[in-house]
Amino acid sequence: MEASQRREWMKSRRKMRKAARRARLRRQVIRYMFLCALVFLGAASFxxxxxxxxxxxxxxEIKGNCVATRAQILRLxxxxxxxxxxxxDPKQLERQLTSLKAVKHAFVRRYALPHPRLVVEVLEEFPWASFSTDPKLPPQSVIAQSGRFIPLSDFPAVVKPRMVIYGSSNLKMTAHExxxxxxxxxxxAEQTGRPVDFxxxxxxxxxxxQNGDLHFKLGMPDTTLTRRLGRIVSILPTVEGMKDKIDYIDLGLDNSIPLKVLKTPKKNVEMAQQNSASRNL
Structure with a gap:
């Protein structure tokens, strides 16, 4: 009796092991088929x-461009x-876009679905002053707050600030300067109540x-310039009544403020120029 029970128990154990083996085999086959399907779908999608x-x-799609034209961005x-x-590579594309003088930062995002596309967002430079190499010539560039020079020939839509910087053609400026x-x-401007012209x-x-109808000679722009500029408010009552006779106010010295006085007042000079121009016409 015990021998027959033992044989039955061994048969049942053998059947259970076979059933477990077949179940594992079925799971492995299903996994393999699923993996093959994924590989096939991935290859087909590519x-x-x-x-x-x-x-x-x-x-x-381009966003944020007011100065740089769409054609200039698409060219890059x-x-x-x-x-x-x-x-x-979005980083490489962003570096290419920032090569435009008017673009300070650029951000490129890639999308594959529902259809492939690029979204480009640009942050443009903020103008600080206009730039010209000569007072007789119109501004050729705009200086941004970062110190970059934005040529008007390439970016005519850039805002041209009222204040003008005159300098040599190889002038360079940093953001700190x-x-x-x-x-x-x-x-x-705070002391005189007039905006700086150039x-x-x-x-x-x-x-x-040049500050309105006042002309200042600053001398060397060193660490003492802020202190020298602070003396403007003290001489304003003196120069207000004789502005037409003053060529410039010299703030280049530490101990004194010389005034260069014109022999002929400015109004008389302007009237003479107008009269000569009218006679020539």
């Missing part, structure tokens, strides 16, 4: 789905046409500033 951009007008993105979006000159210009940097050690 070969049949439209991953590449083929129309820059409809598949490239021409290498993205007929290239799968997963092979595009722009901030410093902006603070000095604001300091002058800053002449053609002579680096003999800077001149």
């Amino acid at each position: 070969t049949h789905l439209p991953w590449s951009l083929n129309n820059e007008k409809t598949q490239i 993105l021409s290498s993205t046409i007929d290239v799968p979006v997963y092979r595009l 722009v901030t410093q000159w902006a603070s000095w210009a604001n300091y002058i 800053i002449d940097l053609r002579e680096p050690f003999d800077v001149h500033v």
